[in-house]
Amino acid sequence: MNYLDEFKKFISSHHLSTGIRLSLGAVVPSLIFQHYGILGDLIAFPLGTLLIGSTDNPGPYHRRRNALIIAIITCFSVACITGLLRHIHFMVFAEIIIFGMFFSLAGVYGNRINSIGLISLLVFVFNIDDHLSGEMVLRTASIFALGGIWYFFLFMVLEKLLPYKLIQQLLGENFIELGKLLFIKARYYFAKPDYDDLFGRLVHEQVLLRENHENLREILFKTREFVTESTNTSRTLMLMFLDSIDLFERILNSQQNYENLHKAFDHSQVLRLFGTYITWLAAEIQQIGIAVQSGFPSRPKHDLDEAFNKCQSVFERMRAEQMTHDNIEDYMMLRQILNSLQDITERVKKLHLATTYDVSLSADYKPNVSVENFIPKQEYHPRILLDNLSLKSSHFRHAVRVTLALLIGYTASLFFDLGHGYWILLTIVTIMKPAFSITKQRNLYRIGGTMLGVVSGFLILYFIKDGTALFGLMMIAMILAYTFLKTNYFIASTSITLYVILSLNFLNPHHITDVLQDRALDTLIGSIIAYLVSSYVLPVWEHSQINQYISEALVANRQYFDIVAARFTGKVLDINELKIHRKNAIIALANLSDNFEKMLSEPKRQQHNMEEYHQFVATSHMLTSYIASLSTYAQTIGYEQFSFEFELMIRQIDRQFTAVLDVLDGKISGNLEIAREALPQNQKLLALLATRKKEIKELGVEKSAQSPARKMLSDLRTINGLFELISTITIDEIKILQKIRTTKV
Template sequence: MSTATTFIYEHIKELQQFLKSVNFSRAMRVGMAVTLPVVAGIQLGCLEIGLALSFGAFWSSPSDVTGSSQHTKIGILISATLIMLVSFIKGYLHFDLWLLLPLLGLLTFAIAFLSVYGFRASLVSFSGLIALVLSFSHDSEVLEVYQYAALLGAGGLWYLLLSMIWYRLNPKAETEEFLSETYMLTAEFLETRGKLINPHADHKKLQAQLQRLQSQLTENHKTLREILILSRRTSGLSNYQDKRLLIFVQLVGMLETAIANPGSYDRMDALYKDHPQFIKLFQHLIFEISYQLRMISLAGTDKKKLPKNDKLRQCFKDIKLEIDVLRETLNYAEYLMLQNLLEYQEKQFEKIKRIKWLLGEPNSTEIDAIDRKVAKRFVALQEYNPILLLRNFSFSSTIFRHSVRLALTFMIGYAIGSLQPFQNPQWILLSVIVIMRPSYGLTKRRAKDRIIGTFIGGAIATAMVFLIRDSYAYGVMGVASLVIALSMLQKNFRASATFITLGVVFIYAILQPDIFTVIKFRIVDTLVGAGLSYAAMRWLLPTWEFVEIKESIEKSVKANKDFLHQITQYYLYKGTIPTSYRIARKKAFLGTSALSSAFQRMTQEPMSKQRGTDEIYELVVLNHTFLASLASLSTYIQHHKTLEASEQFKIVSDKIDENLQKVLQCLSNNKCGGKWVHAETDPNLKPLLPKLNLLEVKNLPSKDKEAIRNLQETHLVWEQLQWLFSISATMLKMAASVKLDG
């Protein structure tokens, strides 16, 4: 196949996936919800009613996001109610500019401040802000204020009805898409881990890539938990949801095993340097597992397309042969390290086989369904207590500062648009609410993308207006452009801004003959809105990440400390794995991902507003490395029958816990003297370490699996304890030296 043919084929596949995606489906739903009332209104001679219903549907649509269907319904209903209230209030705001500005600022603050209740509440808030802004562009001359507001609410109900019907037609779509994306992200994570095996690879770059992928995966896991655990189960979907939840559990386990490192990085690098043949062998194995996950993703629900296990079995066979050949020459540490690494990959293979079995439509009686009451403990439920508003009503709250900043920017933007000869001053405000975010880096990037997208859209619109002079064509292209824009909003903001500009221009082309003036003011208004957003984030009550990141580090260290405690308790007392253990593991993974995201936001801020970047980066990396070691211990003790824990194990784990507690105290009050800081090699630790030697491994019969297993366990556990102690001591030194207060 030629390069050109391959290029075309890949892009056709991408287009097909885009057209099947939930985002495109949702955009089509919005397009229908907006278009049908207008068409019906024109046909029945009730255009004002049709427009009101259309606006209500469009303004309520942002709350329609992936997650629990019940939460989505509630979100749309609250959005419709807020839109009614905002439009009713706006209908009576006919005051002079000097009085209107503070009222507009108060209303904007109140709507934006609802975001303290989490992500879904921020979308409800966004609906209210859109209603406030766009209500300036249309005052009904036929309907009374209360009638118009009521019809906007009815439009929200119309959108909710359409959304529910759409869901009933294809209730599995969101689950399948997010599972498919999770397969792909997990495959990419595994592939990146495979590349790290090479000692000559760019480890810093690959580690950064792993942190990014882990953040994306934990976000996907969070969404899937909500979809699979909180969504109502109907008789037709019950078995399907049970199987998908079990598949999700396997994918979470694969991420933990992939993060796990059965030995310190230095010793692993030394092993691969001395025996480079294992680099190729293990990479080939890991890449094949990654490839199989991609094939599972592409297979979807078609079990005939699921990949076979033959290649993976051959990979394991090749590695085992090579280990047996080198058994006589390897020292005990190398041999046991390779054995443990091989077993970790075997666990991945077991999970892959389990996923394929579940996708192969097994009999429901063969499936051990997960207890939903227990599973709900893994979903972080949002608190909706009104006390949250009071708790966040201070300048120490990021949402409060953002709400004040947005309100002041609104007032400035509306004043500029009203006092200067702007054709559509509301477009300035629309640019502000679309661009401005609590994070400086995201606001800057969205401002840039919005400007570039608007210029591109304006240029394309100008060329098309020259070529086409048909109002019906403008209408079709306008709706199509808005559908594409909405479907790309989450994935590619620049492309979305381009199509939004096209859609707005085509719709205005139907209403106004001087379309080039519309294009000109669209660009000017966007530039003003983007400039105001950037300036406000830079100088108006700015929030800098170096002030906030201390809390992210504390939360991550605390989560790792809790996970260590659960691992220690389970290793000491055995039995069944408690739910608290799994919850602690989930929080540890979420904590490290949140810390990585916070650090990335920090690096996007102006250099003058960054503090201790190198030290903070080191703490972030150490925290990730600590979690990798915890994951290694966790993976091993979950899947193997372990020996009775020694008193030495308890002593060393207590020392590690003590170090982490001191790290938290250092971060909390920035007062920790040199006497707190341990040396990386505690002199009291050496006598506790087990005495192993090469002869123990060489003289063991190959069939004495129990003896080999005991040696593997001893080696892995003590290797990880040494590594955890070393990392915790280094973290304590870093925490004692870095200054994180602004």
Template sequence: MSPAIIWLRRVFTDSHFFFALKVLLTMTSLVLPGWWLDQTSAAMTLALGAMAGALSEVDQAPKGRLRHLLLSLLCFFSAITLVNLFIDSPLLFGPLLVLSTLVLILIGAWGPAAGSLGFGTLLISLYAMQGHADSPSFWYQPLLLTLGAAWYGLLSWLVLLVWPYKQVHEQLAQCYFALSRYLLEKSRFFDSPTEQHQHRRHQLAQINIQLVSALENTKQMLSLRIQGQGKQEQEQEPSRLLALYLLVQEMHERATSSHHPYQQLNQDLKQVDVLVGYQTLLEELGEACYRLGYAILTHNAYQHSKRITWELSALQDQLDYSHLKRHYPRSLLSPMKFLSRNMADLHQSLLRAEALTRREPLPEAVSIELARPQPMPFWPKLRALLHPNALLFRHGVRLSLCFTLGYALITGLELERGYWILLTILFVCKPSFSATRKRLMQRTLGTFGGIVAAIPLLYVFPSVGAQLVILLLCIFIFFTQVKVYYSWAVGFVTLFVMLAFNLQGAVTEPVFLPRLLDTLVGCALAFVAVWFIWPDWQRRHLPRLMADAMEANAHYLAAIARQFEHGRDDELGYRLPRKQAHLADNQLALAWQNIRVEPVPRFWLNLCFDIAYRNHALLSYLSTLGAHRMHSAPLQDDQIQQLVDRLLASARALRSEEALPDYPPLPTSTIDADSDDEWLILSRQLLNHVTLLVNALYQQAQGFRQPAPAEGAPSPGLG
């Protein structure tokens, strides 16, 4: 294929570009006929409805998407009708707005589809409030806004019927792209000085957040599409995608494994050629994962590089030659050999992926169970949701009170078009302080940039036709950038909404200053809300997050031990504990990210980092045991049981807010340096590393029951 065709194929398989293209097609089919028929105002109302429909869309199978669309249209129409009924009676409309906001936020507890439905209903209601002054009749907005959302939903559903697995391909490709970045970042350990290793660990933790999130999203998409399908369908594309998903899970376990502390390896090995060999091979494997992800994204066959086979052989020869010269001790040689074996297994996984991406019939259907958590009964779930400690309940109350303040300003100052304040609050106010603070800056800068850009554009291009072209261009760029560069996206959507409301109504001149002031007021109200109304400081969640991580690590270690006892398999009983351990580790890493921008004493900042750092290191050693699990291989059952019991006891005490017993540190096992059993040496080294980390984490868990030291005092466990 020519470079131009390859580029076009890459662009059209980009998820953001394709989504933006769907929205652009919908908007163009609404706006241009309205312009030709001299019904620009009606076309803008339809376009705003399509915008709300696009922003509230979630991934589902075709049948589920159609049901969600019909329910969304019913909710949209009802909400807009209620707005028109009560908006002219502030004493009735204010309480209705607050109560409905709380309910629409809380229904998000019933899953992503319900949360998307609540957000879309709230968004289209705010659009109806902003356009109410220009509505010529009672049913004008309910009909046109709902029809706009229906038109986008119908086009999107037809696209889904034509390409039912397109989003699964895109999300699965993101898994391999993230795995590629992880391997490339890990390769830098072999040539980085010791003082940079902590930074590398932090970078790996951030990439792992993206990787685990992509894996979880892929699992949900596959589960939606596999559920309820017939046997014949399962033998084709879903089975191929499921096999590639299970493969990247296995490769993730191998990639996150740690056979030997990298600082110690660089100090002990002192052999540049071997270190360069490890680094080069990891880089090649990372590049291969990227090419595999690109092949999945573009629906092409993946071609594995033969160079990796040669590099594996060269690395083994270099290791043998270096060992003959330097006579490495068994405690160093065994981890190095298993590290080479782990890379060889990654190479074999990529060869299996090469066969899976060919458009050939699979020899047999992939029949494996995906985790589907049992839904909690309605009333117990509702009681748990209405608890003051529930994160979603706090967010719903906070957003509702924020809307109360905003609506009071609008009615008190008689701002007929001041509902932009509520729109800003909806997009800026997030469940956590850190997310809200980030959105505050992005929203303010983006709105200011959009208004500054609008002033010369609208005076240079005053005609309706030119403004429609600018509007379509803005909405296309917004959807390509909203998940990548939010500030840029806000700038373009600010220009879009300003043009839409301007062309929708009777106002002949765009209002720049009021929109900027409304944005600043909305941002200020959101900031006040997250600071004073049930602020969700991350340090409040640290004991629970640590308990979740310790419990998940205990179950993962127990699952690994069962594999050694009964034989290696990839059934749900092993994959689920592994996934839960990585999800819990991600939550600790995210807490560290968030707590850095919160007004907390240095003690909490250091403690959160130390816990996240050590838990990720612990998970890396557990992943090594899992990557090399084999039937009848020797493992010290007593030591494993002690580790599992200590982790579970710590988790129970942290959740119950009881003082942890003052247990003595768990002992490490002795290693016979003269043993010829390489696996015995490596497994005992790994369990000793795990033991030391569990002892350190247990000591930190005990620190939660002690008062934080004064500012400037050293935190426990940090040098």
């Protein structure tokens, strides 16, 4: 996108609205308190607003509401307990063990509860010395809770005034990320594509889309207005979301053998033309995303009909002039790309219209999905917590690491005069995550961001003396901090450091030099402790979990394949069940990709069989893509007269899936006969293809184009080719896993 579009995307995003909501929610009361000269006594109020507000993750209204209430009660209790016992050092150590373990283990109940646990630990850290409340513990805890209640009031009011705003923002971001995905796919059509780089970018983008889809599903399918009490707006938003899932599948199933494509057509301009048109489609999808976020109708940036017709006319001219009976299959591949582009074009045009919220577009729409099967499941039974009280649990190991790091950090603050010693614990709590790769990244961002924030704060205070200007810069830093807190931790860390320094300068300007030194030193100490504990205390390396993700991806892909393939044996296709298996396959694929990405950030000594795992992740992406392509045909055609031939192929592929899982589980070692068996040939298709080639050779391309067998042959050749590709991929996965097992042995 151009810079104007990037600016529009940022302005209308839910991240910025969150940053503004939190910042104004904290600053407006602070200005009122400052006016009456009581801000110093009520500083816990804006702190409560910021911390409680930070637990407000996207989701259904009732879950957000309940989470805020639980956060207020929990944080008030922690503040009271910590404040009353903070002068008894052995009790503080006990609190660190109890709170550190319990609130870190809360992550077993999902991100929302994990956020409450994190904020509760931060409240514990803020109250661990008397800088905040002095001797008025209960009074300060109550003021803190009132700050949280103030945010809760803002939340309730905004939800009533703008009930659809969050879903519009998330849905808009979904389309923007889809556009980015299509931009990446377009690069495959230009000269000399970097396949490894493009694959890495595709993997990352699909992980982001998976997270976005989970948030959207939870909101849409758990919110009554979208399911039972539908309005035109809610129906349109639901329609656009489901269309976006179908569009994602269409983009996913447009996977081609790009190396063969370039060998066949690099001498012409057709691939470059297709690539350019795909970038136009990507820009249109992102334009739709910006429109959905902002709530205004989108306007097409290009004439898609004219552009597509140009692509089609170039293809038809090339086919008429250059296609022979020898290269007919290359042109079939090109035809399928053109068909895919036509489908995406029609979907984009439909989505442009949907942004107008025209009643006629959604009047007759009814979701044909089983809602319960699409809602992310999260149980809150106590047994889940008890089941994780084991060193086999990655959550338990993380809780032990956090607790030990806090104990070390607190001990260091007792034995050394560090001024703001609680900042050490603050750094530890915010940096440490269950995955080493994320902890490492946040560690670097925290150190770099803090140092940059300290230097920036020093320069700003040195050169700028005007209070209004300093206040304006503090507000900007504050908004940026909470805007980028969950998307770019480096910017967030820099901004948090800057606004903390500027705010402390307003409260106590005579000690700002000490604050600058303490902030830098305490952050560095906390970062070192967090890194060492994460590296050497019960670490959970990603390679120890990858087999589980591989197994889940294989099972999900097999189930997806079986329901799609059954259509070609004459069985009726259940669209609802198809969508469920498609969702499961995409989620499993994204989880596997995310696991592999984290492996890349771990120490080299923990990166085992990286080349083979990279190959497996790549083949898994291709496998899901080919099954998705097959599902497109399963939903429109059947060709039951070929069911016997297809059934033989399906049985063979199912045996290959079984073999892959057996190798993964260690049930089979050595070479497998199944990996040598060729897929049964479709004799009827071969006869049809021979007839078509004969027609072209005898009648020429133009006259033979009228043959009724042409369309059938094109479809069947593609379907048969997809079965062959799926078989080839599963055999490749058998060989990859065999190689991994051999290396481990």
